[in-house]
Amino acid sequence: MITTEFAPGSPCWLDLGAPDVRAAAAFYGAVLGWDFESMGTEGDVEGGMFRKDGRIVAGLGTLTEEGARSAWMIYYRVDDADAATRAVESGGGTVRVAPTDLDGWGRMAQYSDPLGGQFAVWQPGTSKGVELVDRPGSLCWTELHTSDATAAKEFYGGVFGWQFSDMEMPGGGGTYHLITPAGLPEERMHGGLMELGEEDLAPAGGQHPYWHPVFAVGDCDAAVAAATGNGGSVQMGPEDAEGVGRLAVCLDPWNADFVVLTPPAS
Numbered sequence: 001m002i003t004t005e006f007a008p009g010s011p012c013w014l015d016l017g018a019p020d021v022r023a024a025a026a027f028y029g030a031v032l033g034w035d036f037e038s039m040g041t042e043g044d045v046e047g048g049m050f051r052k053d054g055r056i057v058a059g060l061g062t063l064t065e066e067g068a069r070s071a072w073m074i075y076y077r078v079d080d081a082d083a084a085t086r087a088v089e090s091g092g093g094t095v096r097v098a099p100t101d102l103d104g105w106g107r108m109a110q111y112s113d114p115l116g117g118q119f120a121v122w123q124p125g126t127s128k129g130v131e132l133v134d135r136p137g138s139l140c141w142t143e144l145h146t147s148d149a150t151a152a153k154e155f156y157g158g159v160f161g162w163q164f165s166d167m168e169m170p171g172g173g174g175t176y177h178l179i180t181p182a183g184l185p186e187e188r189m190h191g192g193l194m195e196l197g198e199e200d201l202a203p204a205g206g207q208h209p210y211w212h213p214v215f216a217v218g219d220c221d222a223a224v225a226a227a228t229g230n231g232g233s234v235q236m237g238p239e240d241a242e243g244v245g246r247l248a249v250c251l252d253p254w255n256a257d258f259v260v261l262t263p264p265a266s
Contacts, residue, residue: 002133002140002190006077009160009181010190011142012129013075013122014213015059017068018254021047024060024070027252031226031260032137032215036060055131057138063254070254073110074142074211075122076160077129081107084121087159088113099123113155115147116208134216140261141214142179142191149177149195152209156193169194170242212249214259220246223260227252 006012018024025036028050034057038048047061063070078084081099088095092114099109107123122129132138146152156162161182166175180189201209217223220238227250228234235257237248245263252258 001187002142003188004129004131004133006124006129007181007184007188008077008079009162010077010188011074011139012077012124013059013120014072014130014139015061015075016070016072016256017061017063017065018070018252018256019063020254021060021062024252024254025050027227027230027232028060030230031223031232031250032217034058034137052132052135052137057130057132070252070256071118071210072213072256072258073118073120074213075108075120075129078121078123078160081109081121081123084123084159085109085111091155091158093155093159101125113146113152113209115151117144117146117152117210119211136216136218138216139213140216140263141259142211143214143259144191144193144209144211145196145201146193146209147195147198147201149175149193152193153177165189210257212257212259214247214261217260217262220248220260220262224248224250227260 028034034050034052036048036050049056050058050060085095085099088111094112096112097110099107101107104125105127106125108120110120112118134140153164163180165178167178169176177193178189179191180186224234224238231253233251235249238246240246245261247259247261249259
């Protein structure tokens with residue numbers, strides 16, 4: 001489970017780069033029940049925060065990188081962004097945004113792993129990260145689809161010290177590698193990674209590995225209906241996964257991928 005007790009190596013923040021901030025805010029408001037709080041001046045909406053029940057759950061900003069597609073960026077908590085950057089480079093990754101201070105809130109950096117998967121780190125300052133997780137309308141899991149699970153495990157293990165445990169997928173669907181922060185019990189696992197062929201690494205027209213967020217929802221089918229009814233699309237599901245819940249892989253109107261999940265009743 002993800003908690004707001006952000007241990008090193010655990011997901012602590014996420015944000016979306018979108019070409020139309022107002023429209024993206026409306027879409028995720030409809031699908032996940034989020035409220036958008038602009039950080040711009042009146043009439044100048046370049047970005048802001050999503051809130052659920054008054055608590056911050058994600059960020060939203062204008063997509064500025066030329067040639068980039070709209071996508072969610074997941075940030076993992078680190079004690080030292082500069083040390084994380086050195087570990088990324090030592091492991092064969094690429095620095096996309098060098099460690100940068102953000103007005104005392106914290107220090108961030110963004111990277112690509114050696115296979116092309118994009119991720120980020122957050123060294124907390126006054127902001128520790130999101131304020132709500134593992135509840136309807138908030139982040140409950142992170143997932144990497146990659147072309148080489150062994151190489152990905154070696155890289156991320158070197159950067160974050162993650163612990164991995166393997167689970168065989170039903171129906172011969174391959175191996176799913178569960179991720180737990182260093183030194184923590186499996187009850188604190190926060191994500192997973194799985195190997196896919198190139199033909200399956202293209203939910204949004206790309207051929208590179210990618211991270212995507214999983215959002216808990218009270219009703220998966222209703223969330224999917226809201227997504228498709230507001231210009232999004234569905235790549236898979238809704239379907240039931242034993243021991244996991246009912247889930248669907250969605251794309252927003254700008255092809256940013258995310259998953260909605262209704263956990264099984266306890």
